[in-house]
Amino acid sequence: MSGLGMVTGFNLVLLDVGIIVALTALFAWIVNLILRGVMRASNPQVAVAMRRLGVTVVVAVGAVLAVQELGVSPSILLLVIGLVAVAAIVAIRVPLENAGARFFSGIYSPFKVGDTIRVAGQTGRVIEINAMTTILLSEDDRMVALPNSTFLGQPVENLSPQAWKELVVPVTLSGSTDLAAFESRMLKSLSKLRLRLDPRFPPVFTVKSRSVQGADVVLTVMVRRPEDREPVLAEVNLRVSEELDHSRQSVPKPSALSEPPSGS
Amino acid sequence: MPKLRLLVNTQTPLVQFLRVPRDTRTPTESSSVDLTQLTEGVDYRFSPGGVTRMVYPLLRKLLADGVLEDAHWVSLNPNAPATAHLPGISLHHVAIDPERMAGYGTTKEAIWATAHGLVSKAKSEGLFWTDDATEYTFYNRTTAMRIRELDHDLDFDLFYIHDFQQLPVGQMLGTLKPKIFRWHIPFDVRSIPVDWRPVMQRYLSAYDRIVVSSDRYRRELERLGHRGDVLRIYPYIDPAEYRTRPTAADVGAVCEKFGILRAHSVGLIVARMDPTKGQDRALAALALVKNSLPNLRLVFVGNGSFSSSKGGLGLSKSDRWRARLDEEVRRAGISDRVVFTGHVTQAELDALYERSDFSILPSVNEGFGLVVVESWIHRRPALVTDRAGVAELITDGENGLLFDPDSVTGLARQIRRITADDGTLRRRLVDGGRRTARTCSLETAARQERELFESLVGG
Numbered sequence: 253m254s255g256l257g258m259v260t261g262f263n264l265v266l267l268d269v270g271i272i273v274a275l276t277a278l279f280a281w282i283v284n285l286i287l288r289g290v291m292r293a294s295n296p297q298v299a300v301a302m303r304r305l306g307v308t309v310v311v312a313v314g315a316v317l318a319v320q321e322l323g324v325s326p327s328i329l330l331l332v333i334g335l336v337a338v339a340a341i342v343a344i345r346v347p348l349e350n351a352g353a354r355f356f357s358g359i360y361s362p363f364k365v366g367d368t369i370r371v372a373g374q375t376g377r378v379i380e381i382n383a384m385t386t387i388l389l390s391e392d393d394r395m396v397a398l399p400n401s402t403f404l405g406q407p408v409e410n411l412s413p414q415a416w417k418e419l420v421v422p423v424t425l426s427g428s429t430d431l432a433a434f435e436s437r438m439l440k441s442l443s444k445l446r447l448r449l450d451p452r453f454p455p456v457f458t459v460k461s462r463s464v465q466g467a468d469v470v471l472t473v474m475v476r477r478p479e480d481r482e483p484v485l486a487e488v489n490l491r492v493s494e495e496l497d498h499s500r501q502s503v504p505k506p507s508a509l510s511e512p513p514s515g516s
Numbered sequence: 517m518p519k520l521r522l523l524v525n526t527q528t529p530l531v532q533f534l535r536v537p538r539d540t541r542t543p544t545e546s547s548s549v550d551l552t553q554l555t556e557g558v559d560y561r562f563s564p565g566g567v568t569r570m571v572y573p574l575l576r577k578l579l580a581d582g583v584l585e586d587a588h589w590v591s592l593n594p595n596a597p598a599t600a601h602l603p604g605i606s607l608h609h610v611a612i613d614p615e616r617m618a619g620y621g622t623t624k625e626a627i628w629a630t631a632h633g634l635v636s637k638a639k640s641e642g643l644f645w646t647d648d649a650t651e652y653t654f655y656n657r658t659t660a661m662r663i664r665e666l667d668h669d670l671d672f673d674l675f676y677i678h679d680f681q682q683l684p685v686g687q688m689l690g691t692l693k694p695k696i697f698r699w700h701i702p703f704d705v706r707s708i709p710v711d712w713r714p715v716m717q718r719y720l721s722a723y724d725r726i727v728v729s730s731d732r733y734r735r736e737l738e739r740l741g742h743r744g745d746v747l748r749i750y751p752y753i754d755p756a757e758y759r760t761r762p763t764a765a766d767v768g769a770v771c772e773k774f775g776i777l778r779a780h781s782v783g784l785i786v787a788r789m790d791p792t793k794g795q796d797r798a799l800a801a802l803a804l805v806k807n808s809l810p811n812l813r814l815v816f817v818g819n820g821s822f823s824s825s826k827g828g829l830g831l832s833k834s835d836r837w838r839a840r841l842d843e844e845v846r847r848a849g850i851s852d853r854v855v856f857t858g859h860v861t862q863a864e865l866d867a868l869y870e871r872s873d874f875s876i877l878p879s880v881n882e883g884f885g886l887v888v889v890e891s892w893i894h895r896r897p898a899l900v901t902d903r904a905g906v907a908e909l910i911t912d913g914e915n916g917l918l919f920d921p922d923s924v925t926g927l928a929r930q931i932r933r934i935t936a937d938d939g940t941l942r943r944r945l946v947d948g949g950r951r952t953a954r955t956c957s958l959e960t961a962a963r964q965e966r967e968l969f970e971s972l973v974g975g
Contacts, residue, residue: 431657431661432654432657432658432661433654435650435653435654435657436616436650436651436653436654436657437650439649439650439653440647440650443645443646443647443650446645451641451642451645451711452710452711452713452714452715453714453715454644454645454649454715456687456718458687458690459688459690460690462664462690
């Protein structure tokens with residue numbers, strides 16, 4: 253093959269790789285869009301995680317195809333990735349299990365710091381929930397650390413009065429979201445569910461952490477009747493998702509930490 | 517205790533700008549103005565009202581006593597430069613757009629009116645679910661974010677949040693540093709709608725200390741179910757500011773300006789134009805005694821608050837109230853017996869106190885009533901509503917005359933009592949008042965505030 257023929261062949265390969273990358277990006281965007289629609293009523297943090305997972309899978313498949321196009325055997329690449337993943341899982345199985353459990357129990361378990369709970373024969377007030385353990389303070393002042401995985405495999409009783417009323421929705425805001433405006437719009441939106449909510453406890457936002465990258469906030473709503481928990485949670489999740497979409501579509505504003513509120 | 521860097525937050529700003537310097541309304545480096553380079557009365561004026569009137573002298577004293585390294589004061593001031601500076605004190609101004617301001621204003625006025633018993637509990641239920649209330653939250657969140665930004669740069673030692681308008685700020689700050697909240701308006705659990713109570717408890721519990729203006733309010737907070745530390749510090753003024761007595765010429769000038777004659781017996785009412793201040797009660801009492809006391813004149817000093825002023829928030833209600841009072845005056849046929857002065861300078865106010873025979877605080881409800889202390893310092897007997905916080909310091913006939921603001925005959929009786937006196941009662945009330953005024957002095961309060969700071973920050 254002449255030198256010119258080799259160059260032309262390499263150019264064609266690059267063109268193919270380019271097309272794969274472009275199609276991967278397009279497909280990732282479509283998957284993200286579909287998951288966003290499908291998971292509108294899910295917890296916003298879970299929805300974000302699932303969208304990330306979907307996009308990651310698409311990108312990984314695209315990367316394998318692109319590598320194959322470049323002439324490298326994909327089986328070797330997949331083998332290496334697989335071995336590394338297995339080794340990582342074996343090495344950090346327990347912490348991974350607890351961190352995973354923390355993620356899901358943090359969203360779906362009906363307790364929070366300050367509540368009194370009974371789980372796995374232990375009773376106490378929750379004083380800390382970290383990535384690995386949940387720490388209880390027993391009535392006789394003992395600290396009891398429970399692996400977070402306990403909460404996915406054991407029945408948990410929340411003994412705090414009227415704990416059934418409380419729904420806690422964690423929300424992550426990007427740095428470009430105006431927290432005060434987001435909160436104001438959400439409160440207006442949630443006031444329309446007033447009939448289903450405890451009139452003594454209007455929804456409230458609590459900022460857990462904030463930086464120039466964004467803010468982790470927690471929205472707490474109190475339902476009026478036990479049977480309202482599930483539908484209200486779904487509705488609140490939906491409204492939060494819609495409001496987050498609205499915030500993304502709005503003109504980005506500088507973050508709360510980088511600019512003081514504007515003049516009148 | 518090391519010198520502290522203090523953050524103060526009030527709704528009402530310390531100063532209102534009469535002329536906003538160019539290029540200072542956007543928050544940039546050049547948007548800061550030095551108030552010492554401007555002229556009071558021309559470029560700016562100090563805001564009227566008890567809160568700023570108390571906080572500013574306190575900060576100056578604590579700075580002079582070496583308790584504070586510096587103070588930063590965040591307040592709502594839409595018509596002002598982003599920041600302004602006085603020696604040792606930086607003023608940071610928050611602005612929200614007019615639409616949000618309207619919703620915020622409606623909500624805070626509703627809270628105010630409910631706390632003062634001016635509207636029924638039933639009418640106020642559900643307030644925190646209204647669209648307007650979301651603007652109240654918006655304002656407080658904006659303020660809290662501004663304070664967080666400042667704290668990020670300046671690392672405050674202590675946060676001192678003042679008054680009901682700012683109540684949510686403590687919870688919104690989300691800082692572990694010590695936070696104090698001072699409740700300035702009346703507090704009576706009976707006037708608080710049931711659905712407000714958990715909201716209030718949630719916000720109040722975010723503070724490390726609550727400061728109230730009377731022992732009664734401390735008991736009421738306990739009745740609400742608040743389990744945190746509550747401290748009573750009586751509101752205060754600096755007697756040093758009243759050492760110079762007005763001259764005869766000053767008094768003569770003010771009498772001429774407002775048509776007060778030598779023969780008149782003058783009752784002075786110093787309060788902004790607001791239904792809660794109860795000027796209508798004083799007019800009704802005057803109508804009852806007008807025939808028996810033909811020389812009695814009631815002089816009403818004051819106009820709108822920061823909230824209702826055009827240079828402030830523009831939520832005018834003072835004009836409506838004043839129109840209603842004018843109507844009352846016409847209806848009762850006492851036009852020649854009353855004087856409405858509007859806003860007067862401090863020198864004119866001092867001269868009016870000097871000329872007056874007694875003062876009246878007729879409020880329907882009153883967080884404290886510093887004008888009573890002012891009256892005592894001016895050696896004038898005070899007729900005081902029993903619904904004011906200051907009433908718990910008064911023994912009827914010893915250092916003041918008390919009345920129920922809902923009883924016009926009660927107030928009329930006390931007016932007759934003081935005007936019929938041969939001097940014995942007056943002397944007793946003046947001497948008793950002067951003694952009680954010491955309880956409400958800047959010196960006493962500064963000591964208590966210092967102890968409070970030490971208890972939170974460490975001595």
